[in-house]
Amino acid sequence: MAEREQKRKVAPQREGGESVEEEPAVTETGDKLKAEMDDLLDEIDDVLETNAEDFVKSYIQKGGE
Amino acid sequence: MAVAKILGIETEYGIVVRNAPDANPISASSMLINAYLGSLGAAGGPPVARIDWDFEDETPAKDARAEAVRLSVAPEVETHLVNAVLTNGARYYVDHAHPEYSAPECASALEALRYDLAGEEILRRSMAAAHRLLPEGQELVVYKNNSDGKGNSYGCHENYLLARSLPFGDVVAHATAHIVTRQLFTGSGKVGSEAPGERTGEVPFQLTQRADFFEEEVGLETTLKRPIINTRDEPHADSSKYRRLHVIAGDANLSQVATLLKLGSTAMFLAMLEDGAAGDPVLLSAPVPAMHEVSRDLSLASPLKLRDGSSATALEIQWDLFARVSRWAESADLEAVGGEEVSELVLGHWEGVLEGLERDPTELADRLDWVAKYRLFRAYRERHGLEWNDPRLAAMDLQYHDLRHGPGLSHRVGLLGLVGPDEVESAVGDPPEDTRAYFRGRCLARFPEEVVAANWDSVVFDVGGPSLQRVPMMEPGRGTRAHVGELVDEAPNAAELLARLRS
Numbered sequence: 399m400a401e402r403e404q405k406r407k408v409a410p411q412r413e414g415g416e417s418v419e420e421e422p423a424v425t426e427t428g429d430k431l432k433a434e435m436d437d438l439l440d441e442i443d444d445v446l447e448t449n450a451e452d453f454v455k456s457y458i459q460k461g462g463e
Numbered sequence: 464m465a466v467a468k469i470l471g472i473e474t475e476y477g478i479v480v481r482n483a484p485d486a487n488p489i490s491a492s493s494m495l496i497n498a499y500l501g502s503l504g505a506a507g508g509p510p511v512a513r514i515d516w517d518f519e520d521e522t523p524a525k526d527a528r529a530e531a532v533r534l535s536v537a538p539e540v541e542t543h544l545v546n547a548v549l550t551n552g553a554r555y556y557v558d559h560a561h562p563e564y565s566a567p568e569c570a571s572a573l574e575a576l577r578y579d580l581a582g583e584e585i586l587r588r589s590m591a592a593a594h595r596l597l598p599e600g601q602e603l604v605v606y607k608n609n610s611d612g613k614g615n616s617y618g619c620h621e622n623y624l625l626a627r628s629l630p631f632g633d634v635v636a637h638a639t640a641h642i643v644t645r646q647l648f649t650g651s652g653k654v655g656s657e658a659p660g661e662r663t664g665e666v667p668f669q670l671t672q673r674a675d676f677f678e679e680e681v682g683l684e685t686t687l688k689r690p691i692i693n694t695r696d697e698p699h700a701d702s703s704k705y706r707r708l709h710v711i712a713g714d715a716n717l718s719q720v721a722t723l724l725k726l727g728s729t730a731m732f733l734a735m736l737e738d739g740a741a742g743d744p745v746l747l748s749a750p751v752p753a754m755h756e757v758s759r760d761l762s763l764a765s766p767l768k769l770r771d772g773s774s775a776t777a778l779e780i781q782w783d784l785f786a787r788v789s790r791w792a793e794s795a796d797l798e799a800v801g802g803e804e805v806s807e808l809v810l811g812h813w814e815g816v817l818e819g820l821e822r823d824p825t826e827l828a829d830r831l832d833w834v835a836k837y838r839l840f841r842a843y844r845e846r847h848g849l850e851w852n853d854p855r856l857a858a859m860d861l862q863y864h865d866l867r868h869g870p871g872l873s874h875r876v877g878l879l880g881l882v883g884p885d886e887v888e889s890a891v892g893d894p895p896e897d898t899r900a901y902f903r904g905r906c907l908a909r910f911p912e913e914v915v916a917a918n919w920d921s922v923v924f925d926v927g928g929p930s931l932q933r934v935p936m937m938e939p940g941r942g943t944r945a946h947v948g949e950l951v952d953e954a955p956n957a958a959e960l961l962a963r964l965r966s
Contacts, residue, residue: 435838435842438839438842438875439839439846442872445869445872446859450855450858451854451858454612454854454857454861456484457611458611458613459477459488459610459617460488460617461615461616462559462616463475463558463620463686
């Protein structure tokens, strides 16, 4: 695999104590994505469990493995 | 040189009988599997229900550490429940109170993904078969997830073949950081927390289903005090040459990219380690708290303390490990991990996912389960003005994992496909061609009357003589199509096959 281009990222080692951004890194951008998500939400509204609370309560599993 | 990283996934599925609140999950699981086996018989397929699992070599209590820890609770092997071997080489059985599909041994991560998807398809067909048998109004529904949201977890375990010569201490030292930080892409996402003493409000959403349940760094258990590195020393192969690394810390993924990456990155990492090319291990100061922290850190920016006094984020550690593996891959013999093409695919997705996580994780909604879920839940929450602990979000969380095509939300969020439907279809019935699973599966298909039991490392025949005949398969890379394909295809019966194998 010698031809594989190396795009190694520099991984700076943080020193302890550095402050951490609280803002989630996941951010929604773009109107198109927004419109797609609206369509998806409309679509899944039709298939969502009608009684969420009962469904969640009754979903009980025994531990496994 | 690294031994072939033969690998596979075993998944315990969540199971619910709708409109039968008192249903027993063990009976339900048995019924689900029996319904599937019955449907195969009805379709003229081999009567696989008859095949027993051979428990002769099951030693789940054996510990890879030289000194077994006395307080460890050894897992028990249940022998009385439904236990079938399928013609694709998989084991399909009731484990505790869950249906479990243990995919056949595969020679590459992509192949293992294909057989994991075949497992989903088998579970879907099982649901359909059970539906025909259940009273009107009842339905068996299966979920590919790892927790019920109430503190009960069930596993999705990976297995990797390792050289016995690789000291287990090296595996612990090196693999821990990968298993902890790969949660960035292996996570299936979860609303809330199930960690003792923590309330859902404190953790609105986390990356993984499983992190809450890990309490130890190293250990033998799988059902309590779960360890990041499991020490079960049961290679199901020649134990003088091999180990099997049993990884219990991953989530069950619906995303194909996530499954490929979970398996591919780990297989390549382990092969690099066996090749002596891993460099110095990345040692986390506190792996168990780090496991929880990575899962809870939606900012992806929390530094983890390292034992040398420095610190790094999970993403920085993943970049480091990715760089090591891609450097190793430039000159390594990649046959051990399934060849160049699969390796390119794994490295390409690995790099793409790390870049996406760095830039804007939202980009990865088509590749990572936790991102797909988070994006969807966040939008739903905003639209309806819900708190994170609203039961509607908890319901959606479960429903994401519903395997049925209609209600299963994972089928609607636009996840990228890597394996086509025809390839999944063939994996439902036919075994992988390049491991011993080929021999197991083909013998079952060709000689269903004469195979009386099978196991990962043996097939037992009854050809009418005074005793049963056991064919050991202690080499996972033998018994392939290239090796025995003609023999199995051309032998008119099992007795003749055994005679030809001996000659």
